Amino acid sequence: MITYGHFDVEDDLFNLWVCLEGTGMKAAKLRLNITKTTREVYEENKIYIPAQHTAQSAAEAANRWIGVCDKNHPSCMARAAPPPDARMPTRLLDLGTGDSTTWRIIETQQDRVPYVALSHRWTENTPTLLQKNYDAYCDSQQDSILPQNYRDMLDICRAIQIRYIWIDSLCIIQDDNGADFRHEAPIMLHVYRYAFLTLMILWEFSDSTVFRDCRPSTIARPRPQSYKRTELTETDQESWYTYLKNLVISEAAVPSKDSMSNAHNYAFVRVENTGSYNFDVNNAPINKRAWVLQERSLSRRILCLGNEQLYWECDGQITAPLIANEVSPNGLPSITQRESLCSLSGTHSVRSWNSLLEEYTTRQLTYEEDRLVALSGVARAVAKLTGHTYFAGIWVESWMLDLLWEPDRARPESARAKPITMGVSSMVWIWT
Incomplete structure (x- = not known):
């Protein structure tokens, strides 16, 4: 009515x-x-x-936004050239040139090349890099051995003419008792922050394509x-x-x-x-993962692949980030914006950080001991931008405000973050 x-x-x-x-x-x-x-x-x-997207049409939409970003967004372009101390990912997938339909894992040796980073949820079909397949994956592999949603991402990269992509499951060894993960986790800050573009699969598609019927x-x-x-x-x-x-x-x-x-x-x-953005993006399954909050905050621009259409997020102008979709390519007004590095290091950084934490503690983790690690990249980036001192969840410059928290009693106990066993009795302030 x-x-x-x-x-x-x-x-x-x-x-x-x-x-x-x-x-x-x-x-x-x-x-x-x-x-x-x-x-x-x-x-x-x-x-x-x-009526239905393909890798080519998604790439065309991405290129339109990238063109606007490169031309009109000083906040985005400020991060286009990584500083000398920025780390490249240890490994990348090399997708070849031309009409290649193969990929292989390469060790970058810190040689700087443009690459795309993937943000996604793992499923039972997620392919992984293991010690037993490492050597094989360093040789050319057919795209067809990967699930369809991974193949879609590779096709988008080729369509926007970016040869390399970083995917956590295939660029970090998964069966060495966490040794490689402990080495790579501190680099996550650089992986997403300095990627040419982040691709985000909003909904779980498992072995089917990420491209759905569009609703123009x-x-x-x-x-x-x-x-x-x-x-x-x-x-x-x-x-x-x-x-x-x-x-x-x-x-x-x-x-x-x-x-x-x-x-x-x-x-x-x-x-x-504007409600479609909150439903399709903010409330999507991927944005229930704690690690993704960091990936999303650090990324300078993101192409979100949704159920109904494509969405775009970037740092935008100095005054405000740009959030857009295909229907409103110049920006969606009056919506809940992501907490980017711009907002977390700006005038209202304390308020933005507390909002980020409130959201973060609702997120899911497979391993609760990752609760601090999964946010450490954002904290280190903010510390470098502001000059403030971060320690286990609080900022020294605002420590009294940071300690003024309490559990959300309205949330079911099963949805709350679990206490972390750190062996350090003084860390009783860490969110639970």
Whole structure:
């Protein structure tokens, strides 16, 4: 049921806000952003959203955002050139050149090359680097031995012409009692912070492709016969519904050039549903993992592969990060933003750090003893940017505030972080 609507008319821009009530909806509010345009401008600027993505179409979307990022985002470009003390990953997957369909593991010897980092959830089908297959994996292997979601990531890398990718399960030896992990864990700070791009698989796809049917929400259609400024209340339900129905066609329809060739006036109609970002990204299974909070905060730009569409996160302008999707490629307004290095080292860094910790303690860990390790990379990065001193979960400069915490009694005990046995009696402040 439509309970409220407001239609503002300006010379070139129409904004329509609709509040909805009903069951089965991800969001209770819908915003339609309607921009008057011409056929020529529309054809020049429209962004086609395919019915189903491929590695090539995902790469094209990524390249559009990367182009904007490189040109307009000083905060992003400040991290484009790693400092001399930045560490390269110890190992990378080399995907070859041209139309290669093979990969192999290489040891970088700290030679600097651009690479992509992968952020994902492990499943029972996750391939792993073991002592027994190490030598074999250093020789060329067919893509086909990997699960489909890994092959999708390799294809995206090739499509954006990045030859190397870092994947934790294949770049860290998994069966040596944790020896290689202990060596690699401190480098995680550098792996994600200085990657050319981070790819994030939001939902578990196991052995199926990450590319799903898209649900385009950007459409173009001939404008209605007339526009007028109007305020609508509950008494205008029928007229409001009729107007809205006439204005908005099926979200799944992207009109072709031929279907619009006889019309003279066009309007972009974009559905701005910020709730979809929170549902598809912030509440996705991957963002229940504690390690991913660090990976997401450290990454300078992320292409998120969601169930319904692609999302983009980067440091953006100095004043604010950029979070966007295919429907709103220039940015989504008024949403919960990730805690990036920019916010964690800025004017309100103490508040941002405490917000990060509150979120972090809700996350899941396979091994509870990783509770401090999985956040240490962010802490070290913030310490370097601010000059502050970090020690086991608190900052010396704000230690009194950092000790003012208590368990969230509203959360079930099973969802709380477990106490850590450190053998150090003084560390009683570590979050539980």
